[in-house]
Amino acid sequence: MTGDFAFVDELVPGIRWDAKYATWDNFTGKPVDGYLANRIVGTKALCAALGRAEESAEALGFGLLLWDGYRPQRAVDxxxxxxxxxxxxxxxxxxxxxxxxxxxxxxxxxxxxxxxxRGGTVDLTLYHLSTGDLAALGGGHDLMDAISHHGASGITGVEAANRRHLRSIMDASGFDSYDCEWWHYTLRDEPHPDTYFDFPVACPDGRAELAASAAAESTSAAVPCGG
Structure with a gap:
């Protein structure tokens, strides 16, 4: 991992995550190349902004759950x-x-x-602090359909309100939304706007190799790191 990248949970205590592309629960139906650990990585600037977003969410009774952050170019390939x-x-x-x-x-x-x-974009959603349950935002991660667009029709009033909550939280914390995906936000002043990285998302203690070798036998090619 390069110098100004970090595991988000190490810099934003209490944030939740479910790294979809490290699991079988994504649109490809299997763990994706470059995700050797179920962790979310981002630049330190991204982490700082997510810390602000988490505080804003908590004031409204929500927490943040991350689905993806830094994505190696090999995953895109x-x-x-x-x-x-x-x-x-x-x-x-x-x-x-x-x-x-x-x-x-x-x-x-x-x-x-x-x-x-580039390390400055996240996919995320809200959950209720009171119950731990995911908030309803109308469709899940990577539902590639018009219903996932900001301003989409066909969702409930509660779902629309929760999308507005998330957008307001992220906008105030320095992020820009993406019209086609309600869960996708990019840091407005990202530190690497023209650089596309390809290092893997991997455990710092070398267990990435264990995950890769187990890919053909396990229901997940990723390991959680530290737990």
Whole structure:
């Protein structure tokens, strides 16, 4: 990991995460290249801004749960290869019910060069501090459909209000939203606006190698690090 990157949970105590691309629970249906640990990485500037966002969320009775942060370029390349494979239907209904795989790129849901690879972008949602349950925001992570757009019709009043809460929290903390994905936010003053990194998301103690070697046998190629 380069010098100004860090595991987000080490700099933002109490933040929750579920690194989707380190698991089988994502639109490719398997752990993605470059994710060797179930952790979220970002620049230290991103972490500082997320700390501010967490404080703002707590004032409204919410916590933040991260789904993705820094994304190695090799993961983006993995998405490209996956998109060219024949459709098997395993994740279509949940993640891209009304489009084909290759349309993900044309419609802006996936890019050959991702802002995530610069270390200044996160995918996240809200959860209720009182119960720990995820807040309703209308559709899950990587639902590549018009219902995931900001201002979409077809969601409930509560879901629309929660999207506004998240957008307000992130905007006040220095992030810009992305019209097509309610969960996607980029640091306004990101430190590496023109650099796309490719180091893996891996445990600092070397257990990444164990995760990689177990990929063919386990239900997850990632290891949690420290737990």
């Amino acid at each position: 993995c998405f490209l290869r996956w998109s060219r494979q024949p459709e098997d239907g395993r994740t279509k209904a949940r993640h891209y019910p009304n489009i084909g795989r290759t349309e993900m790129f044309d419609r802006g849901y996936v890019a050959a060069r991702s802002g995530h690879s």
